[in-house]
Every structure is written in structure tokens, then in C-alpha cells.
Amino acid sequence: MSLFRLLRLPNLLIVALVQSLVYFRLLLPAFAQQGISPRLNTLEFLFLVLATLCTTACGYIINDLYDYEMDLLNRKAKVIVNEKISARTCIWIYALLGYVGFLLSLYLALRIGQVYMLGLYLLSFVLLFLYTRILKKRPLLGNMLVALFCAGVAGLVWLAELPGWWALQNAVPQKAQTLQSIINWYCAFAFFSTLFREIVKDLEDKPGDAAAGCRTFPIAAGDAAAKYLAMAMAGLLLVLLGALYFYQVPGFSAPFYLGALIGVVAPLIYAIYLLQNAQTPNDYHRISTLAKVVMLAGVLLLLV
Numbered sequence: 001m002s003l004f005r006l007l008r009l010p011n012l013l014i015v016a017l018v019q020s021l022v023y024f025r026l027l028l029p030a031f032a033q034q035g036i037s038p039r040l041n042t043l044e045f046l047f048l049v050l051a052t053l054c055t056t057a058c059g060y061i062i063n064d065l066y067d068y069e070m071d072l073l074n075r076k077a078k079v080i081v082n083e084k085i086s087a088r089t090c091i092w093i094y095a096l097l098g099y100v101g102f103l104l105s106l107y108l109a110l111r112i113g114q115v116y117m118l119g120l121y122l123l124s125f126v127l128l129f130l131y132t133r134i135l136k137k138r139p140l141l142g143n144m145l146v147a148l149f150c151a152g153v154a155g156l157v158w159l160a161e162l163p164g165w166w167a168l169q170n171a172v173p174q175k176a177q178t179l180q181s182i183i184n185w186y187c188a189f190a191f192f193s194t195l196f197r198e199i200v201k202d203l204e205d206k207p208g209d210a211a212a213g214c215r216t217f218p219i220a221a222g223d224a225a226a227k228y229l230a231m232a233m234a235g236l237l238l239v240l241l242g243a244l245y246f247y248q249v250p251g252f253s254a255p256f257y258l259g260a261l262i263g264v265v266a267p268l269i270y271a272i273y274l275l276q277n278a279q280t281p282n283d284y285h286r287i288s289t290l291a292k293v294v295m296l297a298g299v300l301l302l303l304v
Contacts, residue, residue, distance in 0.1 A: 058097050064090070
């Protein structure tokens with residue numbers, strides 16, 4: 001159980017679900033209709049997912065290792081490193097997952113002839129290390145990097161299947177553009193919803209972050225500015241959904257809008273309402289939980 005908590009198993013399952021929905025729900029059916037062969041077969045796609053999960057899990061572990069003292073102040077009951085699992089064991093797990101992810105990425109890069117896939121894996125490791133050591137302690141830099149990583153989860157599958165998408169673009173441009181609209185929407189949704197939650201989490205963790213010498217946005221600009229920024233991110237999500245509906249963008253059906261209304265719009269409006277009067281870490285934790293609901297709803301909307 002402690003290992004699952006260290007690796008953030010629910011988060012890893014969501015990452016796998018996002019990539020699976022993009023691959024099996026969006027790309028493969030479109031390719032099959034036009035007789036286009038995907039660049040990845042099922043096994044290779046599984047390797048891509050596993051490499052992504054290894055990178056993600058390594059990010060969680062290295063973050064917990066370096067944030068041990070801050071986490072003792074912010075969420076002592078949830079600390080795993082040195083409390084449930086020794087730091088030495090965590091380092092070994094980190095190294096093992098990193099090595100496995102590297103081998104999987106190397107195999108995929110050589111197998112599908114896209115060497116930049118290996119470069120993306122190595123770049124991810126470098127950025128995650130910089131995030132833990134430097135960026136997360138600076139206003140918004142770490143938040144935006146995390147948001148970009150979340151948006152890139154879906155984008156990575158599209159990038160791996162880019163040759164098939166170009167073939168689809170040449171055969172049926174309208175179909176390719178519809179797929180691109182859906183993927184673009186999800187990447188934008190993942191970015192802004194993650195950034196919203198990241199700012200709320202910084203508000204929640206402000207006491208421990210300040211004690212550790214961090215300069216997160218709430219510490220640097222104040223709670224009021226952080227609240228306004230978080231509400232602006234939530235507002236952008238609402239505007240994004242409104243634009244889809246107003247312009248009737250192809251690929252988005254009535255069930256999608258109904259699901260968005262229930263799973264995204266309603267929780268976001270409630271979160272904005274709560275955020276205006278939030279003061280304590282418990283208040284912000286409640287809003288952060290609502291943000292998780294919104295993010296999960298966005299994933300499930302890929303089904304429709």
C-alpha cells in the first residue's frame with residue numbers, strides 16, 4: 001500500500017487511461033476507416049504507456065525525496081519517504097523505473113524510426129529534476145511545467161502516430177481536422193485544469209512552502225492575487241467549453257456537452273464560489289479535490 005501511495009497509483013491509472021482513449025477511441029478507428037496502418041502496434045503502444053508511467057512515477061518519487069521536510073509541515077500524515085519506505089529504497093525504485101523507461105523509449109525510438117522519442121524521454125527526466133530542485137520554488141514556473149506535462153500525456157500518443165495522422169490528412173482532411181480539434185481541446189483542458197489545481201495546491205501548502213524558503217506564487221504575490229489567477233484559469237476552462245458549444249466545433253456531441261455541464265462546469269462554478277472565501281488549508285484542500293473531479297471528468301469526456 002505504501003508503494004502504491006509513493007507511486008500515486010490512481011494518477012498513473014489516469015495517465016494510462018488518457019493515452020488508451022486517445023489511441024483506441026480516437027486514432028485507431030479513424031485510421032481503420034481509411035485503411036491506414038498505425039505506426040505502433042498494440043504491444044508497442046503498451047511500451048509507450050509504460051515508458052510514460054515510469055517517467056511520471058519517477059517524477060513523484062524524486063519530488064517526495066527532495067520535499068521531505070516541506071511535506072512534514074504540509075501533510076505529515078501522508079509522508080511516505082523515511083516514514084513508510086526508506087529514502088535509500090525510494091532511490092533504488094527511482095533508478096529501476098528510470099532504467100526501464102529508458103530501455104522502453106530506446107526500443108520504441110529505434111523500432112518506429114522516431115529517435116526524437118528517446119530525446120523527449122531524456123528531456124522529461126532533466127525537466128523533472130529541474131522542477132524539483134529549482135522551478136517548483138519559483139512563482140508559476142513549476143506550475144506551468146506540470147501543466148505542460150499533463151497536456152503532453154495525450155499529445156505524446158498523437159506525436160507517435162503523426163505519420164498516420166498525415167496520411168489521414170491527405171485522404172480525408174475534414175476527418176483529420178476533427179481529430180485534431182478533439183486532441184487540441186483535451187490538451188488545452190489538461191493544461192488549464194492542472195494549472196488551476198496547482199495554484200490552489202500552492203495556496204494550501206503556503207505555510208510549509210514559506211518555512212522551507214520557497215517563493216511560490218501565493219508567497220510572492222499574496223493570497224488575493226493567487227486566488228484571482230486560479231479563478232482566471234477556471235474561467236478560461238468555462239470559456240473554452242462555451243466556445244466549443246457556440247461555434248459547434250465538429251467532433252463534440254450532445255452527450256459531450258451534457259457530461260461537461262455536469263462534470264466540469266458545475267464543479268468549476270462551485271470551486272470559484274468556494275475560492276472567494278477560502279482561508280485555511282482545509283478550505284483549499286476541498287477546492288483541490290473539486291479540481292481533481294474536474295480533471296477526471298475531462299478524461300472521461302474523451303469517451304464521447
